[in-house]
């Protein structure tokens with residue numbers, strides 16, 4: 001069921017269209033990640049949802065309540081929406097307890113209990129109750145910020161790059177912890193990030209923005225494997241893009257003839273494979289020359305860049321597969337693990353797992 005409905009929302013700043021006719025539905029209790037390069041309009045979209053900006057046109061509806069209809073908006077403090085930013089935006093002169101309890105009624109008899117329960121929820125040790133923000137680590141500050149946002153019992157939580165100031169290990173832990181807290185509380189969440197791995201692992205729905213427009217939205221797996229265009233493909237992870245000839249049930253490309261559900265696509269097209277779909281099998285040069293399997297793809301390793309977990313192999317394609325206009329296929333760069341890494345000069349057979357994605 002749609003909980004948050006964004007319809008044709010546009011926001012301009014002078015000549016810049018920061019958000020351009022964006023339409024997006026968010027299901028109740030789900031997690032959406034908005035990704036895109038710097039300046040693509042992610043934060044502006046979040047601020048429009050939060051009520052910190054008014055759209056020039058379009059509607060924002062939350063749980064059936066119209067929050068924005070063109071420039072007429074319900075102000076931020078009257079929306080049941082929590083907001084956590086990159087720096088946490090804590091009040092530096094207030095203690096952890098007062099930061100968390102900021103939105104709670106000061107006269108409420110269970111105020112202290114509520115603050116302790118919120119600290120427990122975000123796994124903050126109660127000994128930090130009377131500390132001030134500068135006496136906390138970055139991760140602890142983000143937990144306080146999250147607890148403060150949760151204190152208002154929001155229906156919707158907006159997270160604007162909340163993990164980006166944290167170092168890699170802590171960042172991953174915080175992401176998991178925050179996702180778990182919000183899931184347990186059943187709070188619909190929108191996360192803005194420019195980290196595609198973070199988006200893919202955090203969300204049920206990923207929305208990709210570019211130049212103010214929403215270019216694609218869907219479950220992480222389908223966006224990763226079936227991106228709408230090559231820019232999105234490369235943005236969401238390493239992508240191998242190849243020219244191909246499509247036939248009925250097969251695809252001819254530099255990696256040989258692949259069996260695939262080509263539906264009604266025929267003729268020339270561009271295809272995409274993820275590096276983990278490829279397996280390089282060691283063969284001899286003689287194997288390549290005498291192979292009875294004309295559909296197999298072969299390559300010769302011309303360069304290796306060792307990178308530990310992720311190594312780069314440059315392959316010269318052998319045979320006529322992937323030839324374009326009489327020219328042999330261009331060398332292909334493949335990312336693979338250090339296990340069974342071939343050496344420069346080795347010959348390999350290229351095996352493809354799963355199906356390639358064919359761009360429309």
Ligand SMILES: Nc1ncnc2c1ncn2[C@@H]1O[C@H](COP(=O)(O)OP(=O)(O)OP(=O)(O)O)[C@@H](O)[C@H]1O
Pocket residue numbers: 013016017018036037038039040041042043044045194
């Ligand atoms: N208050 C403002 N006044 C003028 N222009 C603005 C304002 N806020 C944003 N913009 C412009 O709108 C565009 C979108 O900005 P926005 O901050 O939404 O992008 P973003 O995707 O969140 O970028 P980043 O990842 O760098 O934070 C940019 O061109 C930005 O310069």
